[in-house]
Amino acid sequence: MKNKTLFIIILIFTLFCFFIFLKSLNNSNIYIPPKNLDRKLVSFNTTTLFGNKTIGSDDLFIEDKIYLLNLWASWCAPCRYEHKNLMKLSNNKSIKIIGINYRDSLINAKNFINKFGNPYSEILTDKDGTIAINLGAIGVPETYIISKNKKILKKILGPINSEHIKEIENLSIK
């Protein structure tokens, strides 16, 4: 072999890429235990997607209902899958769904809602992702089940499935 150094450099770089990819594969599967259980929701202020008015978390969770705080984005494929389940839940009068549009272009987000329907009673924007960080979110979609007085009952990682729906509906009956 003539060019040993070059070979070793390329080899090391290849292995480096391999481990990065391997890690990123694992990343999406790491399960972080829900820390926020029975804790209070952090306060935040932001603007709404439709109407562009400023709203705070203190104004939102006041009724005696089960709130779902749903983190979504138009670019997120699992959010599309989840959307029909949210639409189902939105028919339930004792559940209120609040959307947080995470790091999205406003036009795409609006198109998404226009196309697939709007299950949310209010959609807040989180353009730079700071709300999501404060919430301790690790990805989209993510849903917090919140009772009156901003108490977090449960955190759902990933899209809501039919089992989650049952669970949420049970909570809303109590």
Add this chain to the structure above:
Amino acid sequence: MLFTQLGYFSLIFGLIFSIFLIFVSYKDLKIDNNLINSNILIIVFLQLFSIFLSFICLIVSFINSDFSSETVYNNSHTSKPLFYKISGTWGNHEGSLLLCLLVLTLFIFIFLITSKKDPKKFKITTLLFQQVIIIGFLLFLLTTSNPFNYLFPVPNEGLGLNPILQDPILAIHPPILYLGYIGSSIIFSSSLAAIINNYVSKEWAKNLKNWVIVSWFFLTIGIMLGSIWAYYELGWGGFWFWDPVENISLMPWLCLTALLHSVIVFEKKLQLSLWTLVLSITSFILSMGGTFLVRSGILNSVHTFANDPKRGIFILVFLFTLILISLFVLFIFYNPIKKEQKNFFYSKETSILINNWFIIYFLSVILIGTIYPIFLEVITNEKISVGPPFYNKLIIPFIIPFLVLMSIGPNIKWINDNSKLLNFRLFIIFFVSLLISLFVLGINNFKSLFTIILLGVALYLFFITIKDFFTKKQINLSQKISHFGFSLLILSIILNGIFSSEIITNIKVGEKYKFKKGSIYFKKIKNFKEKNYISIIGTFIIKENGYDEITLEPELRIFNQPKIVTSEADIKINIYRDKFLVMNSVKGNDYYNIRYQTKPFMIWIWLSTILLASGGLIRLYTKNKYEK
């Protein structure tokens, strides 16, 4: 049930044949003659047959709506039209891999029967490398993505194919794209085999060139079909979004384009041998890397199939095994050709090489834009997304020298040619192009110097390629057509980008929306019931100053299996511009959200791509005439 069993066992037979082949080939390598053991060809054919049988079994299961098969259950539905039942076979992860496998075995069979003149050892080594890939795919299918898993109890109804994928163009888009991706596997195997057997020669290049053209042709058409689909079906009103998955298909295409040019230089002058080999290997690695990124679920997009971490790890390990194998082969066995000539600055070779570098630069930008977010997330835990502005900023400025070089390059002579160097006419055409660009943009009130130069350069290439049809003798027909197609493509894209306009508004029936140059009138709305969806069609009358009144009828389709609403744009196409109207319902409201776009020269983007690709095909048929 019968067909799932049959399909599964023919896959296992495929694997057994692979092992047989490796054994027989290894024995045959030791025999010192130039005649391939006839058993090898028979086993390759049997392997092709068993994979083909397996694929047919899957198709039959789909046609019969045999929901005892998990793949059919997940991706089909009895109410689906027959055509989409069949196309559902490759519209999912397992089926598409089986199709890839079929193409892999088909191509190696074609390779063996067409390369009669090549030495035996080279052919057998190519076969061995190809078998490594085939075994990789087979193991992947059998262990993590078996298309023939069966379900018990048998469900009555399937979960349906995503209706967004029920589109005739999309039904043929994947198979054509796979022909392109997998075609590069032959390029990969034969390059590695050529290095090992020290057969990096003119004869090798001649054969390789055909495979490069074949993969390049299918990849071009495949990408175009995907792009047409995105334009008509997704209703975003564009044809290219720098979506990671689009990028992934563009990377091997760029690599193959570079290879197509460097292999010509190599064949003629025996130069750029290492470069040609590196490009050959990279093309396939990029195709496989793309598969990894899409199938592992690291990237999310319309193309993401249900992901399973085991799959990701398998493809990753397989991909890096291939990379390591090729690195070892390249570093240990590669012998530079002694005959390399000195490079001359002002020559066709240099211009091809420089244009190759430009292509590689574009490729690197796209590669970095696509995988940098993944790296960043792992290293710093920060999530970013790379969008069109990144690519536009880094690519568009470099298009200018690229186009200039592409215009001049084919007019320069090969190194040993002693004709006069530069044609004075080229300069005149250049200035005329700039003036036309200045004029066209001037009357439309564009003042950016950059846009003027960009359009000017695109026009320059366009005129030069037209001129080439009449004057140059040393440029062959296929190159003229491809380059003309490419110049038309770039020109249409640039004009499309400059002159597109868009109106977005909410409107209800009976309302009229007025904008600067005209008005949109929402006349009425109708409902229909189709076989597997409900259709809502709106009628809009659009009046624009200076044009006739047109009626556009966009459609909303509400599918029930699974429940998804898709919007079908209505598009009026003529040779100057497309008028594009798409509507979306606004929930709980009489209003509809509409998006009206005028897209100049859209049709030319598709036509020129076909022209570009057909140049390659012509080369395949006329190659013997041109080669001395």
